[in-house]
Amino acid sequence: MPKRIGVGFGLNTRLAWVVLFALLLFGSLLFVDWRHIPNKNAGSGFGTLLTAFLAPDLSIENLQRVTSAVWITVSYAVTSLFLAALIGLPLGVIASGVVIGRSKPLLPLAIATRAWLGLTRSVHELIWALIFVAVVGLSPVAGIAAIALPYSGIIGRIFAERLQDVPDPLIVSVGTAGANGVQSLLLVRIPSVLPDTISYLFYRLECAIRTASVLSFVGLGGIGFQVHIAMSDLKFDTVATLFYSLLLLILIVDLMSRTVRSRILS
Amino acid sequence: MNNKPPASVDTYRLWDVSKNFGDRHALGPVTLEFPGGEKTAIIGPSGAGKTTLLRLIAGEITPSQGTIELRGANLESIDRTRRYREVGFMHQQLDLVPQLSARKNIEAGNSGRWSIFRTIASLILPVADVRSEQIGKFLGLEGHLDERTSRLSGGQQQRVALARLLVQAPALYLADEPASSLDPGLTDIALQTLCGVLLDKETAGSTVIANIHSPELATRHFDRVIGLNRGVVVFDKPANQVTQTDTAYVYDGEDTDSSGTNGTAEPAFNWGRD
Numbered sequence: 199m200p201k202r203i204g205v206g207f208g209l210n211t212r213l214a215w216v217v218l219f220a221l222l223l224f225g226s227l228l229f230v231d232w233r234h235i236p237n238k239n240a241g242s243g244f245g246t247l248l249t250a251f252l253a254p255d256l257s258i259e260n261l262q263r264v265t266s267a268v269w270i271t272v273s274y275a276v277t278s279l280f281l282a283a284l285i286g287l288p289l290g291v292i293a294s295g296v297v298i299g300r301s302k303p304l305l306p307l308a309i310a311t312r313a314w315l316g317l318t319r320s321v322h323e324l325i326w327a328l329i330f331v332a333v334v335g336l337s338p339v340a341g342i343a344a345i346a347l348p349y350s351g352i353i354g355r356i357f358a359e360r361l362q363d364v365p366d367p368l369i370v371s372v373g374t375a376g377a378n379g380v381q382s383l384l385l386v387r388i389p390s391v392l393p394d395t396i397s398y399l400f401y402r403l404e405c406a407i408r409t410a411s412v413l414s415f416v417g418l419g420g421i422g423f424q425v426h427i428a429m430s431d432l433k434f435d436t437v438a439t440l441f442y443s444l445l446l447l448i449l450i451v452d453l454m455s456r457t458v459r460s461r462i463l464s
Numbered sequence: 465m466n467n468k469p470p471a472s473v474d475t476y477r478l479w480d481v482s483k484n485f486g487d488r489h490a491l492g493p494v495t496l497e498f499p500g501g502e503k504t505a506i507i508g509p510s511g512a513g514k515t516t517l518l519r520l521i522a523g524e525i526t527p528s529q530g531t532i533e534l535r536g537a538n539l540e541s542i543d544r545t546r547r548y549r550e551v552g553f554m555h556q557q558l559d560l561v562p563q564l565s566a567r568k569n570i571e572a573g574n575s576g577r578w579s580i581f582r583t584i585a586s587l588i589l590p591v592a593d594v595r596s597e598q599i600g601k602f603l604g605l606e607g608h609l610d611e612r613t614s615r616l617s618g619g620q621q622q623r624v625a626l627a628r629l630l631v632q633a634p635a636l637y638l639a640d641e642p643a644s645s646l647d648p649g650l651t652d653i654a655l656q657t658l659c660g661v662l663l664d665k666e667t668a669g670s671t672v673i674a675n676i677h678s679p680e681l682a683t684r685h686f687d688r689v690i691g692l693n694r695g696v697v698v699f700d701k702p703a704n705q706v707t708q709t710d711t712a713y714v715y716d717g718e719d720t721d722s723s724g725t726n727g728t729a730e731p732a733f734n735w736g737r738d
Contacts, residue, residue, distance in 0.1 A: 376576015
């Protein structure tokens with residue numbers, strides 16, 4: 199936004215911030231106990247893992263199990279992200295305050311929505327998962343809600359900021375042509391931010407897949423759950439297969455994201 | 465300036481208007497009258513206050529002093545939701561949405577007339593607005609209407625913005641350098657369209673005030689030419705009486721103004737909040 203340009207910290211203030219962060223960094227580095235490694239066989243453990251990762255378990259039986267785990271993770275991630283976008287994007291419009299404009303009575307609604315988005319995203323998915331498991335028990339519903347809720351907060355906040363940052367002259371111009379707040383939202387703001395938002399949702403899908411694979415532990419099933427079982431059985435070659443499948447999955451989503459992005463941005 | 469005569473119902477009038485942006489004096493005081501139907505060109509060097517003048521008449525900024533009347537009504541008293549019928553403004557920066565097609569940008573000129581539902585329908589249904597298409601084609605945009613606006617050339621984008629203004633069809637057309645990126649042939653078509661010589665259904669009876677970079681174009685296409693320098697009217701004549709001396713005089717002192725290029729040195733838009 200133009201009004202932020204040229205408005206920075208004074209030299210002394212800037213120096214104070216640099217010193218503060220430097221102290222925080224050095225304090226943290228000194229605090230960590232770098233020498234405390236309880237496993238005396240760490241070296242041989244690393245060797246076992248390396249062998250397993252060089253020769254992952256590619257038996258048909260294992261690949262079937264991995265494929266099914268991948269599908270579970272993907273379907274839960276996609277469902278969660280869909281719900282998060284469905285809730286987050288409209289809330290983002292309200293929170294941005296761009297439609298209500300100068301209408302003072304509706305301002306508390308925008309502020310309340312902003313607070314709600316802040317609340318949902320300030321708590322991590324894992325904590326939400328523990329809360330939802332406590333409410334509904336170990337169930338896919340708990341896992342999906344645990345991802346969808348904080349993600350709706352993140353998506354809503356990002357969308358709100360993008361809508362606010364659309365250059366004012368564009369809004370003024372359609373305003374002179376007679377557009378009201380809703381029309382300038384539809385004609386200028388949303389079209390301006392849509393390509394970036396779609397590309398951002400793909401990035402969020404990538405994050406949702408990672409989160410869903412971790413949340414396997416709370417009853418979702420999927421990649422993380424299989425990793426957990428394989429680790430307990432010390433089947434490192436199975437762990438390796440799961441690891442590579444997750445890597446492949448993220449690569450595919452990234453590729454899709456790039457393709458869509460280049461199509462809509464060019 | 466105290467004996468302000470009553471405003472005529474058919475004129476646009478600035479009475480003793482001046483505008484400052486903070487410490488910087490941008491315009492005035494000027495008193496100008498624009499009779500309905502007259503086509504006026506404003507010429508002058510960068511920083512002369514030409515853009516400020518148009519923005520004041522469009523109601524985007526409020527004068528520091530003085531009053532502006534549109535056809536007998538005080539500008540501020542005109543309901544914001546009805547102002548689009550009175551005045552339309554094509555900015556020098558065009559202000560098009562680069563991600564939308566040329567067609568959708570042109571159709572945005574209908575905003576005042578269209579309901580929210582009609583607007584949504586225009587965005588998601590493959591139905592073309594006939595008038596937008598006619599005007600776009602008339603300005604030589606046929607074949608480019610469904611291209612993304614960001615992919616069009618500067619001259620094509622300028623015609624998209626002009627088409628949007630023509631679709632809006634206000635009583636008063638304000639245009640800031642409407643033909644600066646066009647080749648000579650297209651410049652003539654654009655200015656003749658704006659001044660109601662071509663496509664007269666849209667513009668024939670309308671009043672036009674345009675900032676024009678070239679004195680030659682100003683005298684050739686418009687009824688009246690106003691020379692502006694350092695915020696003051698230097699001359700104000702019927703186009704056929706403007707002499708070389710007038711135009712030489714108005715551009716005298718070009719670039720001595722420290723405020724930079726036309727309009728860009730002004731603060732960010734602050735519509736309705738100042």
